[in-house]
Amino acid sequence: MKRGPDYVTHAVLILGVLLFALPVWLILAGATQDSDAIARGELSLLPDPSGLGIYARVLFAGAPGSQPVWHMLLVSTGMALAIAVGKIVISVLSAYAVVFFRFPFRQLAFWAIFITLMLPVEVRIIPTYAVMAGFGLINTFTGLWLPLIASATATLLFRQVFTAIPDELVEAARMDGAGPLRFLRDIALPVSAANVAALFVILFVYGWNQYLWPLLVATDPRLDTIVIGIVKLIGVENQTDWGAVMATATLALVPPVIVVLLMQRWFVAGLTEGEK
Amino acid sequence: MATLELQGLRKSFGETEVLRRIDLTLADGEMLVIVGASGCGKSTLLRLVAGLESPTEGRILLDGTDVAARDPAERDIAMVFQNYALYPHMTVFDNMAYGLRIRGLSRDAIRQRVDEAAGLLGLGELLQRKPRQLSGGQRQRVAMGRAIVREPKLFLFDEPLSNLDAKLRVQMRAEIRRLQRRLGVTSLYVTHDQVEAMTLGDRLLVLHNGHPAQLATPIEVFEQPADTYVAGFIGAPAMNFLDATLTESGRAARLAVGPVLRFPDGPRPGPEGRRLTIGIRPEHLALAAQGLPLAVELVEPLGSESLIHGHLQGGVPLVVKHPGHAPGGETVQVALLPEHMHVFDHETGRRLPPIGAETGAPRLVAAGSDQ
Numbered sequence: 001m002k003r004g005p006d007y008v009t010h011a012v013l014i015l016g017v018l019l020f021a022l023p024v025w026l027i028l029a030g031a032t033q034d035s036d037a038i039a040r041g042e043l044s045l046l047p048d049p050s051g052l053g054i055y056a057r058v059l060f061a062g063a064p065g066s067q068p069v070w071h072m073l074l075v076s077t078g079m080a081l082a083i084a085v086g087k088i089v090i091s092v093l094s095a096y097a098v099v100f101f102r103f104p105f106r107q108l109a110f111w112a113i114f115i116t117l118m119l120p121v122e123v124r125i126i127p128t129y130a131v132m133a134g135f136g137l138i139n140t141f142t143g144l145w146l147p148l149i150a151s152a153t154a155t156l157l158f159r160q161v162f163t164a165i166p167d168e169l170v171e172a173a174r175m176d177g178a179g180p181l182r183f184l185r186d187i188a189l190p191v192s193a194a195n196v197a198a199l200f201v202i203l204f205v206y207g208w209n210q211y212l213w214p215l216l217v218a219t220d221p222r223l224d225t226i227v228i229g230i231v232k233l234i235g236v237e238n239q240t241d242w243g244a245v246m247a248t249a250t251l252a253l254v255p256p257v258i259v260v261l262l263m264q265r266w267f268v269a270g271l272t273e274g275e276k
Numbered sequence: 277m278a279t280l281e282l283q284g285l286r287k288s289f290g291e292t293e294v295l296r297r298i299d300l301t302l303a304d305g306e307m308l309v310i311v312g313a314s315g316c317g318k319s320t321l322l323r324l325v326a327g328l329e330s331p332t333e334g335r336i337l338l339d340g341t342d343v344a345a346r347d348p349a350e351r352d353i354a355m356v357f358q359n360y361a362l363y364p365h366m367t368v369f370d371n372m373a374y375g376l377r378i379r380g381l382s383r384d385a386i387r388q389r390v391d392e393a394a395g396l397l398g399l400g401e402l403l404q405r406k407p408r409q410l411s412g413g414q415r416q417r418v419a420m421g422r423a424i425v426r427e428p429k430l431f432l433f434d435e436p437l438s439n440l441d442a443k444l445r446v447q448m449r450a451e452i453r454r455l456q457r458r459l460g461v462t463s464l465y466v467t468h469d470q471v472e473a474m475t476l477g478d479r480l481l482v483l484h485n486g487h488p489a490q491l492a493t494p495i496e497v498f499e500q501p502a503d504t505y506v507a508g509f510i511g512a513p514a515m516n517f518l519d520a521t522l523t524e525s526g527r528a529a530r531l532a533v534g535p536v537l538r539f540p541d542g543p544r545p546g547p548e549g550r551r552l553t554i555g556i557r558p559e560h561l562a563l564a565a566q567g568l569p570l571a572v573e574l575v576e577p578l579g580s581e582s583l584i585h586g587h588l589q590g591g592v593p594l595v596v597k598h599p600g601h602a603p604g605g606e607t608v609q610v611a612l613l614p615e616h617m618h619v620f621d622h623e624t625g626r627r628l629p630p631i632g633a634e635t636g637a638p639r640l641v642a643a644g645s646d647q
């Protein structure tokens with residue numbers, strides 16, 4: 001069927017893009033404007049070029065009374081990476097065990113993992129805090145990510161991925177002499193590369209957005225994540241420096257965007273190279 | 277290169293018995309083809325030999341040593357899977373080299389073996405491609421290559437050609453046979469394809485519900501099927517079966533549809549009136565001026581010959597393979613050629629050889645220990 005440009009489709013798409021991009025543009029532009037004007041609600045769509053210095057200021061010096069943004073970004077990136085990698089390692093290993101090995105209580109183990117899906121972080125936050133306190137991990141970087149790396153969702157996802165690997169492939173590898181760890185490294189993981197990449201993106205963003213747990217476990221300002229930093233900036237209503245808040249928020253977008261862009265390439269490569 | 281011996285091999289999955297007592301011996305370099313209907317346990321048999329499943333009972337001897345306790349990788353057996361089971365993320369070279377790397381061969385040795393196998397299979401140009409960049413036939417060849425480079429004692433093929441189109445299948449069939457002869461590797465080949473069953477193996481094992489129905493050379497299986505199951509399974513179109521009774525003191529059979537056929541090869545044992553099943557292949561029926569009237573239902577022209585499907589009186593179905601074009605008309609006259617008929621006992625379905633000729637009857641697996 002031959003058709004001209006589909007105006008309706010394009011209009012809807014453009015509207016969607018605007019809807020998503022406008023708030024981002026607003027904080028990008030807003031950061032450069034006079035804080036008092038913003039507080040009065042006079043937000044212009046055009047950035048004020050003379051106010052661009054705000055970005056450098058928050059990045060290296062930080063708003064008064066808070067950590068410099070680069071430090072908070074570092075903490076956040078470290079935490080999000082640790083959470084994403086930790087979750088993937090743990091869920092790959094547990095899904096691998098559940099799918100490829102026959103052992104007593106296998107089903108029980110699987111259902112135990114499955115049921116924890118129903119329990120959000122908030123429910124177990126008090127006992128988790130107690131455990132972390134027992135380990136002496138309060139106010140440490142390790143304490144920030146360690147309790148968050150168990151993931152029922154990712155385990156389930158990898159279980160599906162591994163179940164989809166044809167039996168014949170597993171058997172061919174067995175006949176080639178690949179032991180369990182070698183099979184995982186040489187075949188199961190490369191074949192699932194696209195899923196690993198996709199999950200990494202999701203989990204990184206999940207880790208990046210953590211708020212409640214870091215707030216609870218780390219009171220030391222040097223362990224402030226970027227999310228906590230932003231909230232702290234807003235703290236006192238009438239003297240909030242909105243320019244600094246917006247600049248910080250804009251900078252907080254950068255690492256997740258980089259991760260998405262980097263992984264996108266991987267992700268597509270994984271999709272086109274893997275064939276199942 | 278090795279001999280393979282299966283002794284009293286049985287396999288059950290829970291309550292269901294999939295294989296019941298398989299005994300068989302493969303000579304060095306022999307190729308045995310296993311045929312049978314879907315679900316009769318062919319793949320299970322291969323997987324037992326490969327070590328991917330463990331037998332419920334019985335022994336598997338490779339070169340005289342029991343390999344039951346060994347891992348698949350330690351048995352020195354290579355398997356070609358129906359869906360090829362190539363590693364999708366590896367190049368053709370790596371697919372073939374993977375098993376060798378795990379065995380710790382040197383880089384040079386690996387390269388040499390892979391190059392050699394690639395040359396043998398005409399894969400030289402394709403070594404750097406990924407499986408998804410290959411055609412079905414090429415993938416098939418890579419799967420073969422992966423088995424060859426291992427230089428195993430035994431090849432196992434599980435319907436390796438069933439995913440290929442007809443033309444490629446013919447070509448690969450010849451190629452597999454050629455390769456197997458040339459390399460002289462003892463092989464088990466599973467198929468449900470008639471032609472592969474007839475042409476590929478030195479001997480043929482027909483499995484029926486996990487039972488070995490017959491083990492003999494393909495020609496023997498075709499000419500002297502051990503029972504009605506084998507007779508109906510081997511040969512296309514399938515053999516016609518007609519009910520009959522023994523008559524003339526065992527010298528002839530009276531067909532339920534009328535005529536009396538004298539046995540050309542001697543009398544059959546049993547009382548007058550013993551119930552028989554007479555088998556006649558479609559190609560051993562001829563259109564004649566006088567014979568049994570066949571009500572024609574369908575004519576399938578195959579070019580050089582025609583298949584005529586119809587009913588004898590009483591609704592007995594019959595297929596005739598007629599060289600050339602079938603004559604028109606609603607009924608044709610069919611002559612039965614007694615020299616080609618097969619006689620089976622009606623109750624058991626077993627072949628009924630002439631008196632005094634039992635020794636010449638097709639050997640059954642349990643008795644067949646020809647080495």
Ligand SMILES: Nc1ncnc2c1ncn2[C@@H]1O[C@H](COP(=O)(O)OP(=O)(O)OP(=O)(O)O)[C@@H](O)[C@H]1O
Pocket residue numbers: 289294312313314315316317318319320321468
């Ligand atoms: N792991 C298993 N658990 C239970 N039953 C099984 C298992 N594997 C096979 N079977 C059963 O054993 C029987 C034989 O299976 P098998 O795969 O050997 O058949 P096959 O002869 O190879 O058939 P096909 O020609 O369709 O490949 C089937 O009825 C199947 O359902």
Ligand SMILES: [Mg+2]
Pocket residue numbers: 318319320434
């Ligand atoms: Mg099978």
